[in-house]
Amino acid sequence: MTIRVGDKLPEATFMTFGEDGNKPITTDALFKGKTVALFAVPGAFTPTCSAKHLPGFKDHAVAFKAKGVDAIACTSVNDIFVMKAWAQDQGITNQVVMLADGNGDFAKAVGQDVDFSKAGMGTRSKRYSAIIKDGIVQTLNVEEPGQFEFSSAEYMLGQL
Numbered sequence: 001m002t003i004r005v006g007d008k009l010p011e012a013t014f015m016t017f018g019e020d021g022n023k024p025i026t027t028d029a030l031f032k033g034k035t036v037a038l039f040a041v042p043g044a045f046t047p048t049c050s051a052k053h054l055p056g057f058k059d060h061a062v063a064f065k066a067k068g069v070d071a072i073a074c075t076s077v078n079d080i081f082v083m084k085a086w087a088q089d090q091g092i093t094n095q096v097v098m099l100a101d102g103n104g105d106f107a108k109a110v111g112q113d114v115d116f117s118k119a120g121m122g123t124r125s126k127r128y129s130a131i132i133k134d135g136i137v138q139t140l141n142v143e144e145p146g147q148f149e150f151s152s153a154e155y156m157l158g159q160l
Contacts, residue, residue, distance in 0.1 A: 128141055
């Protein structure tokens with residue numbers, strides 16, 4: 001099933017990291033009672049994701065907060081150690097919550113998984129962004145493979 005505007009996010013568990021170490025976090029804990037700007041990338045350290053996607057959300061974090069967004073979250077089908085290293089490489093501190101979807105369970109549950117086996121990457125997430133309010137999808141911007149426009153921080157800010 002592909003998630004659509006108006007749908008409730010399915011229950012899933014991500015891995016995240018913090019000062020107290022690596023820990024699981026559920027969709028309910030992350031989205032309940034909050035407005036969250038969620039974006040997904042095909043892979044940490046990949047060219048567009050590292051040069052444009054994640055930096056855009058980091059650079060505009062204050063603007064998102066000013067528009068009522070409680071948190072910005074990035075998900076990728078990568079393990080927690082890769083997500084942590086990517087955050088450190090990009091200078092991410094508390095601007096973006098990094099969500100490791102190591103097995104791609106969330107990507108599959110929302111119908112945003114894609115097979116990049118031909119590129120040697122296996123199953124990954126499509127590039128997309130969404131505004132989630134109290135677990136309900138308010139906006140959803142899914143990119144065509146190889147594209148980067150509708151899931152950008154700038155585009156999402158225009159939707160708020």
